[in-house]
Amino acid sequence: MKAIYLDRGTRSIADLMEVQTGVFLITRINVPKASRGQGLGSKILKEILEDADEEDVTLEIHPMPSGGLTRKQLSEWYIRYGFKWEPSIALPGDPIEVLIREPRAG
Numbered sequence: 001m002k003a004i005y006l007d008r009g010t011r012s013i014a015d016l017m018e019v020q021t022g023v024f025l026i027t028r029i030n031v032p033k034a035s036r037g038q039g040l041g042s043k044i045l046k047e048i049l050e051d052a053d054e055e056d057v058t059l060e061i062h063p064m065p066s067g068g069l070t071r072k073q074l075s076e077w078y079i080r081y082g083f084k085w086e087p088s089i090a091l092p093g094d095p096i097e098v099l100i101r102e103p104r105a106g
Contacts, residue, residue, distance in 0.1 A: 001016055003017070012031040013028070013044075024059055024060070049101070060101075063099060075097070083100060086100045
């Protein structure tokens with residue numbers, strides 16, 4: 001897995017961090033405001049998913065409101081790409097919502 005996925009033409013970017021062997025956290029997917037609505041976030045996510053499947057990697061995301069989208073909207077977007085809810089991790093004051101996607105066999 002790469003740590004950074006980048007569309008140089010639009011400066012759309014995704015960052016990943018290995019949190020344990022075989023598990024990568026998507027820390028952000030960002031598409032500049034002027035380039036939104038063109039499927040660029042989906043394009044980057046599909047590239048990440050292909051690499052994760054090829055490399056047998058589990059993906060994790062903690063959806064947070066961003067770019068005018070609510071947590072619910074972002075979560076629904078990730079679910080369309082095969083992510084599933086994991087039980088919330090209880091932290092004092094604020095549980096973390098976690099979505100996981102297991103690798104798919106080719």
